Amino acid sequence: MKNLLLTIIFLMPLGCLGELFLEITKGSEDPYRIAISPFDGDVRTSNQLHNIIRNDLMRTGEFSILDEELVLPIKIKDDELIYSDWKLLGMDYLITGSIIKTKNSIDVNYEIYDIHKKKKVRSSKVFGIPNQIRQLAHYTSDGIYESISGIKGIAATKLLYVNETKNSKSISAYKLMLADSDGANEKVLLTSSEPIISPSWSPDGKKVAYVSFETGIAKVFIQDIASGKRESVLSKSTQISSPSWSPDGKYLSLTLYQDGNAEIYIMRLQDRTLTRMTNQFAIDTESSWSPKGNKIIFTSGRSGSPQIYELDLRKLNPKAKRISFEGTYNAKASYLPKEEGIIFVHRSDDGLFHIALKYKKENFIRVLTEAKMDESPSVAPNGNMVIYGIKEENLSMLAGFSLSGARFKLPASEGEVREPAWSNFLR
Amino acid sequence: MDEKNTMKKFTNSFLTISTLLLFSACSSMQVTEESVADQSVAGVSLATKSTATQAVLANAVVYFEYDQFNLTSKSIQVLKGVTELMRNNSKITISLEGHADERGTREYNLALGQRRSESVANYLIANGIKRNRLITKSYGEERPLSLGSNNLAWSKNRRVEIK
Numbered sequence: 001m002k003n004l005l006l007t008i009i010f011l012m013p014l015g016c017l018g019e020l021f022l023e024i025t026k027g028s029e030d031p032y033r034i035a036i037s038p039f040d041g042d043v044r045t046s047n048q049l050h051n052i053i054r055n056d057l058m059r060t061g062e063f064s065i066l067d068e069e070l071v072l073p074i075k076i077k078d079d080e081l082i083y084s085d086w087k088l089l090g091m092d093y094l095i096t097g098s099i100i101k102t103k104n105s106i107d108v109n110y111e112i113y114d115i116h117k118k119k120k121v122r123s124s125k126v127f128g129i130p131n132q133i134r135q136l137a138h139y140t141s142d143g144i145y146e147s148i149s150g151i152k153g154i155a156a157t158k159l160l161y162v163n164e165t166k167n168s169k170s171i172s173a174y175k176l177m178l179a180d181s182d183g184a185n186e187k188v189l190l191t192s193s194e195p196i197i198s199p200s201w202s203p204d205g206k207k208v209a210y211v212s213f214e215t216g217i218a219k220v221f222i223q224d225i226a227s228g229k230r231e232s233v234l235s236k237s238t239q240i241s242s243p244s245w246s247p248d249g250k251y252l253s254l255t256l257y258q259d260g261n262a263e264i265y266i267m268r269l270q271d272r273t274l275t276r277m278t279n280q281f282a283i284d285t286e287s288s289w290s291p292k293g294n295k296i297i298f299t300s301g302r303s304g305s306p307q308i309y310e311l312d313l314r315k316l317n318p319k320a321k322r323i324s325f326e327g328t329y330n331a332k333a334s335y336l337p338k339e340e341g342i343i344f345v346h347r348s349d350d351g352l353f354h355i356a357l358k359y360k361k362e363n364f365i366r367v368l369t370e371a372k373m374d375e376s377p378s379v380a381p382n383g384n385m386v387i388y389g390i391k392e393e394n395l396s397m398l399a400g401f402s403l404s405g406a407r408f409k410l411p412a413s414e415g416e417v418r419e420p421a422w423s424n425f426l427r
Numbered sequence: 428m429d430e431k432n433t434m435k436k437f438t439n440s441f442l443t444i445s446t447l448l449l450f451s452a453c454s455s456m457q458v459t460e461e462s463v464a465d466q467s468v469a470g471v472s473l474a475t476k477s478t479a480t481q482a483v484l485a486n487a488v489v490y491f492e493y494d495q496f497n498l499t500s501k502s503i504q505v506l507k508g509v510t511e512l513m514r515n516n517s518k519i520t521i522s523l524e525g526h527a528d529e530r531g532t533r534e535y536n537l538a539l540g541q542r543r544s545e546s547v548a549n550y551l552i553a554n555g556i557k558r559n560r561l562i563t564k565s566y567g568e569e570r571p572l573s574l575g576s577n578n579l580a581w582s583k584n585r586r587v588e589i590k
Binding site: 119120121122123124125126127128132135136139143147178187188189190191192193194195197198205206212213214216217218223225226227228230239241242255257260261262283285286299301305306329331332345347351353372373375376391394419426427 | 455456457458459460461462463464465466467468469470471472473494529530531532533534535537538539541542545548563564565566567569570574575576
């Protein structure tokens with residue numbers, strides 16, 4: 001606390017802003033077909049849960065959900081479920097559930113039935129307090145997703161992003177925002193009259209690092225989400241930017257401008273000692289850690305245009321290896337969670353910027369988006385989804401896609417939003 | 428288990444989740460029980476700084492080509508005037524604030540803006556101005572002069588503001 005940079009801290013009323021709107025534009029061609037029966041218990045709560053769960057599952061692009069009106073409430077006494085009826089409707093799975101609400105608690109119990117195998121495959125309970133309906137729904141969605149797909153769900157993860165609004169005199173206000181993975185439940189972490197860029201999560205989801213220009217130059221700050229305590233990471237007078245947390249939470253990679261040029265350093269958080277990783281006349285920035293923490297990738301201009309390089313941290317004096325070769329602008333790369341590939345920003349021959357994927361095993365890149373100015377891709381912790389920034393009619397907003405082919409958009413309800421950062425798993 | 432007490436304990440803490448994974452005896456059915464946790468969040472609002480600064484002595488802007496940080500002949504004309512002013516007012520320090528257009532990634536543009544700022548500084552130093560009278564910094568693409576996504580707006584935004 002003693003090193004805390006002195007800033008005036010107010011506790012803000014939470015949830016005062018509008019929320020992002022989820023708009024699902026496209027889904028997969030061979031989805032799981034499921035029916036979700038209205039949950040037993042309070043009808044309003046059941047409807048709320050249903051809407052959130054439906055959106056969570058649709059956003060993955062891997063589900064087709066039977067129209068609610070066609071599903072009547074079902075009371076099932078164990079194996080009385082008539083599988084053949086659901087099979088006739090073309091369903092793969094049926095989900096039933098119940099809600100038990102008291103003044104202080106909500107319990108959600110849900111069951112998943114495999115229509116083809118004719119058996120119950122999951123029986124789960126999630127419980128919380130009444131204002132946690134969104135979280136209860138996200139936990140339920142993740143349970144459903146995990147049981148059916150075999151992959152860990154990301155409905156209960158969170159997003160960070162930057163919001164910029166302009167007042168009537170065109171003066172900007174910048175906010176660092178936190179929201180559920182569906183853009184709902186927005187909360188303000190920081191409000192400033194100076195730009196905020198490059199938000200990055202600590203791996204445990206308790207802290208964020210970001211660049212703030214509040215002192216007149218770029219500086220990296222770490223902020224504790226629960227307490228709002230924040231501090232500048234280094235007392236140096238130089239510009240500092242592009243923070244990225246190591247997977248074990250012990251290090252931050254950073255870009256320092258000590259001698260005027262952008263170079264990458266790794267800082268040990270415990271004692272703030274710095275190790276210089278690049279030493280190049282050209283720009284080196286946008287570092288990001290491999291999932292195991294033994295490599296970093298970064299953007300360097302050393303070849304004459306921005307390209308992606310990799311450094312093996314296990315080696316003594318590692319030499320940066322160039323790993324992008326297609327085109328004249330490849331930047332802001334991050335690894336997929338199993339390190340099977342990288343996601344990055346790629347400038348196409350027509351001069352437009354897109355999000356691209358390159359699998360390690362392949363010798364070509366896959367361009368995955370088609371707007372004009374796509375940027376800041378962030379990969380979900382299960383590796384199945386990417387969220388990024390787009391510009392539509394001069395307004396920045398967030399968009400996403402699943403690797404299975406679904407697309408969605410999260411336009412801001414107010415102003416512009418950009419630079420999304422997906423948290424780790426939080427449950 | 429006293430569920431309500433457990434829940435209260437969990438409500439304000441993050442990531443304190445009890446997950447029970449049980450497998451029923453006769454089938455491969457998954458049985459789980461989880462308490463939901465959501466983090467508490469404290470918002471921070473930065474007070475606006477006072478913007479009282481020294482009177483502007485040098486006030487000039489030089490522009491750059493796309494992706495470039497080398498000085499054009501037009502920029503050099505502008506910088507000759509700045510050099511003159513610096514020589515005649517030996518006490519002033521100036522800030523060289525680099526900017527980029529919106530194309531490309533934000534952090535790379537921050538670094539590019541810095542390179543532009545350094546280009547201007549290097550010219551002034553080569554013409555006898557002391558380094559300690561120059562402050563170089565970058566705002567990247569965060570402070571566009573001209574809004575809009577077209578060549579004209581972009582050309583106005585790739586700049587170093589000398590003030």
